[in-house]
Amino acid sequence: MLNIPLKDYFRETRLFSSRLTIAGAVVLLLIIVLLARLVQLQLISHRHYATLARANRIKPAPIPAPRGLILDRNGVVLAQSFPIYTLEIFPEQVGDMAGLLGQLGKLVRLSETDLKLFHKQLRERSRFETVTLRTHLTDEEAARVALKRPYLNGVELQARLQRHYPLGGLGVHPVGYVGRISEQDMKRIVKSAYRGMRHIGKLGVEAVYEDMLLGSVGFEEVETNAHGRPVRTIERIAPVAGKNLYLNIDAKLQALVEQALGKRRGAVVAMEPKTGAVLAFVSTPTYDPNPFVNGIDAQSYKRLLDNPDKPLINRASSGQYAPGSTIKAFLGLAALELKDYDPAQTVTCPGWFSLPGDRHLFRDWKKLGHGAVNLHDAVVQSCDVYFYRLAVALTPEGMKDFLAPFGFGQRTGVDLPDESAGILPSPEWKKARGQPWYPGETVVTGIGQGPILVTPLQLVAAISALANGGVRMQPRLVRAAEDAKTKALSETVPEVASEIPLRDKGNLQTIISYLTDVVHTNKGTAYWIGWNSPYKIAGKTGTAQVKGVGQTETYVESMVPERFRDHALFIAFAPVDDPKVAVAVIVENGGHGSSAAAPIARKVMDYVILGKTQSPAPAAVRQENDE
C-alpha cells in the first residue's frame, strides 16, 4: 500500500460527490419526464386510448337476418333460404392470389365459371369485404378446407343462407328472384340495412316486397384477438327475420296452366273478380331462377337473352298485345250504353265493310259474312262488320272514354315491377306523337286491332269488372304477410281500382248474357268449351293479327310461318251468377282464340270451381264454331 502514489483523497471525494449529485439531479429530471408522459397517457388521454383499446378488441359483426319465405296460398314453398357452405376470400390478406387459388383448386372443385365470377367480383367489390369463390360446398369439401384453413391466409369458410326456388321455373315471373347486390343497388339502398347481406330482390315479388322480406340485421359484439379470431361474444342483438309472404297464387293451378301452355309462348292470368286476388300468373316459357342467385354466367345468360321465345319477358304484365275481338265484350256494353242506339236493329254483314267514299275493304273473319246480325248475334258470332260500323258510331274519343275506366292504357297497379301500361289510343294521343288519326283506325279499333295494345293482366282486370258489377278491383299477388316469430298474419285489403260509370246497370246483365251465349249457344265462338260445362261461363274469344293480310289475300293458317300466325285470345269468368274466377289467356301465334286459348281457360275455371280438370271436347264442335 505504501508504494501507491499519494492521492489528494479529499479533493477526489469532493469531485466525485459533486459529479454524483449532478447525476442524481439528471436522474430526477428524467423521472419527471417519465411522469409527465405517463400522466399524459394515463390521465389526460386516457379516454382516447381506452377507446382505441376497445376498438382493438371488440369488432361488431353483423348477423344477417333470414329472408322471409314466399309461399303459395296453400303454403307451398316457392322461395326459401337454407344454409350452405361458401368459400370466401379476403383479398387484403392474400399475397399470392394465383398460388392460393391453385391450392384451393386441390381442395375443392373450382370450375371455370367459378373462377370467372370470382375475378369479376374481385374487380367490382368494395375494400375489406370478402369475395365468394365457391358456394354449395359439400360436407367433404368444407371439411377439407376447414382442415387446411389455418395455413391459408385470407380464406374463410362461411355458413350462409342461400336463396333457393324449390319449384325452379314455376312462377318465376311473379315470384322473381334475388341476386347479388350490384353497384347500382348500392347507390339506392340503405347500406346499414344490408350489413352482412349479399343478396337483394331483383325481380317480381322478391323485388317489390324487398323491405318486408329483408328483415333487420342483428349485431354481435365479438372480442377478437390480434389475429382476428373471435374469443367471446360480449353483446348480441338478434336479427329479426323477414316476413313470410303468402301469395294469392295457387301453385297447383300455376303448374296446371304452365303444363297446358306447354311449349307455346303465352300468358294466362286468373283472378278473383271480387277481390282482385291473382290465382295464377303464368308467362311461358319460364326459366330457372336459381342460377341468378349467385350470378349467372355470361354464356347461360346470353342463351336466355338470345332465345327467340324470350323467356325472360314477363308476358302476363309486361307483354302488350292487340286485344282482338275480346274488345267486343266491352264495346258491346258501350253500344248498349249509347243513347239512341238500338241493339236489336240488324245489320247485314256481307263479309266486308268500307267507309263512305273510300275503296279500302275491311274484311270480316268469315269470308262470306254473317248475314243479318244484331248486337247479340255480333257478340256471339264475333261479327267484325257489325263492330266496324259500331266503332264509327262510337267515335274514337267515345271508345277511349268508355274503355278507360276498365283500366286500358294504364297500369293496373299490381304488386310487380316493370308493368306495361298498354296503349289506349285516341286522335289526341296520336297527335301528341305527331301523327294524324286515320279514319280507318277508328274502324279497326272496333275489333281490337290498330294502335290499341293491352296486357293479359289488363284484360283479366277488365273482364273481372264486368263480373263484379262494374267494380274493377286492383290485382294483388300477395295475400298476406306473416311475422316469422309470432306467426301473426296481416292480410292485404282488396282495393277498388275504379267503378265503371254506367247509365243503366241492367246493360251489364245484358252484355253478360251475350257473353254467356258466346260459350253456351251453338253459334257461339267458344261453344266447344261450353257445351259440356256444368256451370255457366261468360267469355269472349279473340284473334289478334300479327301480320297484315293484303287486300286480295286470304289468310290460311297452315301456310303462314308459325311466327306470323295470329295470337289466340280468350277472356272469361264463371260461374255467371256468382263469379269466382276470371281468366285471360293469350297464346302467341296460337291461331284461333276458341281452339287454342279457350280450353286453357276452361281448365283454370274447372280447377277453381270444380277442383278438377276437364276432358277434351269432341273435334266436331271445335271445327264448326272456330272464329
Add this chain to the structure above:
Amino acid sequence: MNLQRLHLDKTLFYALLLLAFLSLVIIYSASGKNISLTGAHLVRLALGFGAMLLIARVRPESLQRWSPYIFGAGLLLLLIVLGVGAIGKGAQRWLSLGLFRFQPSEILKVGVPMMLAWYFARGDLPPSLPRIAVAAVIMLVPTLMIARQPDLGTAVLVLCSGVFTLFLAGMRWRVIIPVLGLVAAAAPLVWGGLREYQRSRIQTLFDPAADPLGSGYHTIQSMIAVGSGGLYGKGWLNSSQAHLEYLPESHTDFIFAVFAEEFGLIGVLLILALYVFISLRGMMIALYAQDSYARLLAGSLSLVFFLNFFVNVGMVIGILPVVGVPLPMMSYGGSSIVALMAVFGVLMSIQTHRRIVEQ
C-alpha cells in the same frame, strides 16, 4: 437472518425482493397465466439472487484485481459470438453453453465500468487527456462490437456505462463540452451507419401513425395499453392488449405496458418509485464507498441500472425509439436477470466491506 453477515445491504435487498415479487406477478399475467414460463422466471430470479449472494461475499479489492480479466474474457466471448454470427445469418447475440444460452454483451455491461474504474483508480483524478483517450478506446471497442451484432440497445448501454464512469471520474467540463460538440457533429455519420430498420424505428418515434402496421405497431399498441390503463388500471390479469395479443413482446420488452394497463397510474407510480429508490440507494453506496475504484464502479453501475430502466420505459410510452432493451428484473429473459443481480452483488460487496473509517 443476519443479512450483514451474508454481506447483503438490507435496504437494497428488500427493495430487490419486492421487485422480484412484482415481476412474478406481472409475468404470470403477461404470459397469459403461463405457469411454466412464470416458473422459469422464478428459477432465473433464484439464480440471480444466488449470483448476487456469491458476488457480495467477494471483497472489492479482489473484484478490482479481477477487473481486467473479466473485461478481457467478455471481449473474447464477444469475438466468438461475432465469429459464429458471421457464419450464420442475421443478429447473433447468443452463446450456447449447453444447458442455457447467454449474451456475452451482458458481461460487458459490468465489465466496461469495472475496467475503467480499475484504470482510473491507478492514476490521479480527474484523468488527463491521454488517459481519457485510453479510456475511450476501452469503452468503444466492445461498444462497436456489440453494435455490429447488431444490438443497438445494449451497445448504447455499454457505451453509457463507460461515459458515466468518465463523468464520475471527474473528466473536466472543458473536455466534456468539446467532446459533446464532436458527437453532435458526428451524428449524421452515425445515422448513415445505421441499418434501415434501426432508422425506421427512430423515425417512427416522431410519427408512429405513419406506419401503424409496420414499424409503428409496437409503439402504438403499447401506448394504447398504457393509456387505456388510466388511473386505477384494469386490474390484475385484465390486460386486453396483452391477452388478445395486440401488444407484441408483452412478457419481455413491453412488460411495463402490461403493468401500466393492469395497475394504472397508481401502480406505475409505485414501480417508478421502486426503481428510483434502488438507483438512489446504489448512488448512496457509491457516495459512501471508500476508494476510487469502488465509488466509480458503484456510481456507474447505479446510473446504468437507471438508464436501462429509463430507456425501456421511454420506449414503452413512446418517447424513445424501440430498441431491444429489457426492463431490468421485470422482463422475462435469463442472462439479463443474472447479469443484473451480479451488478447488485457488486454494489453489496462494496457496501458491506467498508472499513470503518470516519471521514
